[in-house]
Amino acid sequence: xxxxxxxxxxxxxxxxxxxxxxxxxxxxxxxxxxxxxxxxxxxxxxxxxxxxxxxxxxxxxxxxxxxxxxxxxxxxxxxxxxxxxxxxxxxxxxx
Amino acid sequence: xxxxxxxxxxxxxxxxxxxxxxxxxxxxxxxxxxxxxxxxxxxxxxxxxxxxxxxxxxxxxxxxxxxxxxxxxxxxxxxxxxxxxxxxxxxxxxxxxxxxxxxxxxxxxxxxxxxxxxxxxxxxxxxxxxxxxxxxxxxxxxxxxxxxxxxxxxxxxxxxxxxxxxxxxxxxxxxxxxxxxxxxxxxxxxxxxxxxxxxxxxxxxxxxxxxxxxxxxxxxxxxxxxxxxxxxxxxxxxxxxxxxxxxxxxxxxxxxxxxxxxxxxxxxxxxxxxxxxxxxxxxxxxxxxxxxxxxxxxxxxxxxxxxxxxxxxxxxxxxxxxxxxxxxxxxxxxxxxxxxxxxxxxxxxxxxxxxxxxxxxxxxxxxxxxxxxxxxxxxxxxxxxxxxxxxxxxxxxxxxxxxxxxxxxxxxxxxxxx
Numbered sequence: 052x053x054x055x056x057x058x059x060x061x062x063x064x065x066x067x068x069x070x071x072x073x074x075x076x077x078x079x080x081x082x083x084x085x086x087x088x089x090x091x092x093x094x095x096x097x098x099x100x101x102x103x104x105x106x107x108x109x110x111x112x113x114x115x116x117x118x119x120x121x122x123x124x125x126x127x128x129x130x131x132x133x134x135x136x137x138x139x140x141x142x143x144x145x146x
Numbered sequence: 147x148x149x150x151x152x153x154x155x156x157x158x159x160x161x162x163x164x165x166x167x168x169x170x171x172x173x174x175x176x177x178x179x180x181x182x183x184x185x186x187x188x189x190x191x192x193x194x195x196x197x198x199x200x201x202x203x204x205x206x207x208x209x210x211x212x213x214x215x216x217x218x219x220x221x222x223x224x225x226x227x228x229x230x231x232x233x234x235x236x237x238x239x240x241x242x243x244x245x246x247x248x249x250x251x252x253x254x255x256x257x258x259x260x261x262x263x264x265x266x267x268x269x270x271x272x273x274x275x276x277x278x279x280x281x282x283x284x285x286x287x288x289x290x291x292x293x294x295x296x297x298x299x300x301x302x303x304x305x306x307x308x309x310x311x312x313x314x315x316x317x318x319x320x321x322x323x324x325x326x327x328x329x330x331x332x333x334x335x336x337x338x339x340x341x342x343x344x345x346x347x348x349x350x351x352x353x354x355x356x357x358x359x360x361x362x363x364x365x366x367x368x369x370x371x372x373x374x375x376x377x378x379x380x381x382x383x384x385x386x387x388x389x390x391x392x393x394x395x396x397x398x399x400x401x402x403x404x405x406x407x408x409x410x411x412x413x414x415x416x417x418x419x420x421x422x423x424x425x426x427x428x429x430x431x432x433x434x435x436x437x438x439x440x441x442x443x444x445x446x447x448x449x450x451x452x453x454x455x456x457x458x459x460x461x462x463x464x465x466x467x468x469x470x471x472x473x474x475x476x477x478x479x480x481x482x483x484x485x486x487x488x489x490x491x492x493x494x495x496x497x498x499x500x501x502x503x504x505x506x507x508x509x510x511x512x513x514x515x516x517x518x519x520x521x522x523x524x525x526x527x528x529x530x531x532x533x534x535x536x537x538x539x540x541x542x543x544x545x546x547x548x549x550x551x552x553x554x555x556x557x558x559x560x561x562x563x564x
Contacts, residue, residue, distance in 0.1 A: 052456045053447070066457050070447045070562055073401070086547065093559055094399040094490045094546040098388035100450045123402070123448045126455075 059113040071106030170342035178375035186210025187219040190382035191337035192522020198344035201530035211353035215334030221484035222515040223441045227325035234540035236287040242520030255336030264325035264420040269314040277320040292321040314425035364503035380505040385485035387508030399490040401561040404445035406454035410476040412436030428465035454483035488561035491551035496538040
């Protein structure tokens with residue numbers, strides 16, 4: 052069981068959270084019509100074996116989107132911060 | 147090489163079982179090959195087998211970082227079926243099932259295919275309609291399918307929850323008689339033995355660490371046992387496709403996720419077919435030793451960990467009990483986990499890559515085991531002819547860019563939810 056330290060609610064079981072996927076790829080600007088950039092953002096993933104930046108929503112808690120850095124081999128979580136405070140790549144709605 | 151038959155068995159038994167030879171050579175890597183297949187699971191070995199047998203390739207090697215069949219080939223729930231609905235998937239998986247049906251004879255190796263049938267339960271009128279639609283599409287593609295009523299399901303599998311207080315009352319089911327289970331290790335061993343017989347080198351304990359590139363073209367692999375040159379390199383490393391492809395500078399429409407499976411203590415025969423639970427994502431069959439083999443959803447977050455987490459244990463057991471209440475009396479004695487290539491549309495990739503000399507067979511999501519023979523068959527064709535067979539022409543890597551996803555579930559680009 053992952054234990055995710057929500058910055059608002061404290062450390063909680065993973066079952067309180069919903070996974071939001073890879074946080075590294077943000078969407079291009081809506082006015083950007085470049086097919087390759089959109090393909091990349093929607094479909095292509097780094098899928099690293101190791102450190103992974105990802106989004107989780109504390110669905111059964113404060114409902115905030117969180118930006119989590121976690122290792123995909125050991126599952127160890129390095130950091131959890133509110134998605135809105137994370138890198139701009141996380142996107143405005145955290146997705 | 148010894149031909150396996152009842153006669154051989156008796157003859158060797160009379161000779162105190164001395165004189166059995168190895169089923170395949172443990173080859174040392176040569177300096178170069180025409181084809182190097184990375185990954186000695188069922189898919190890689192099948193690819194090598196069909197390359198040598200169907201396309202006359204004389205110089206083929208399969209390189210495997212561990213031992214053959216030690217990855218996902220040995221970590222699944224052994225179900226084979228072809229109840230797919232979308233053009234591109236239907237005929238491919240049906241071809242696979244046909245290859246399964248002839249595999250033991252073809253390979254002279256008993257893969258213990260048992261076409262005991264698969265039941266997909268339906269729990270609402272809408273699900274019955276969807277099952278009827280799926281069944282009709284299957285039949286239009288020449289695949290066997292039958293829609294069963296509640297009473298017909300009850301006659302086949304009386305141990306399902308048909309009580310008045312069932313949480314998900316069973317209204318009927320979609321039945322595929324030709325579906326079933328097979329012995330997973332035997333598939334790897336059978337293809338390895340068959341490939342070896344056709345001159346393929348199977349090199350175990352040989353991990354790829356990088357690629358040899360010349361003028362933008364892949365011309366071989368860098369391994370823990372030295373460089374091996376190749377005209378063409380094929381990846382069959384599902385679960386780790388992104389990881390290996392990245393060494394060549396490729397990023398793929400794939401995420402890696404965990405899928406668990408469970409086996410109970412052995413009991414007398416109680417479940418004679420494969421059952422998939424339509425109210426949740428759960429599937430169960432009884433193996434030849436008597437244990438019930440069960441699986442359900444992905445763990446739901448990116449992982450290469452090859453070990454499962456507790457929430458899915460709870461979910462799987464809850465599903466099991468909701469479908470077959472008497473399972474609550476059984477003890478689970480084994481649990482394991484494999485890492486899946488989950489693609490952005492839930493369908494596989496058998497395709498040339500954007501880099502010359504590099505070919506990809508991966509993205510098998512939940513569906514890799516049943517696809518083993520057709521995957522090898524189509525990948526061998528793609529490698530040998532430099533173009534896809536019509537059965538895998540939709541499994542291209544660029545379908546995402548072109549908007550031609552094969553999304554059986556209609557889930558969108560959320561790989562952990564397929």
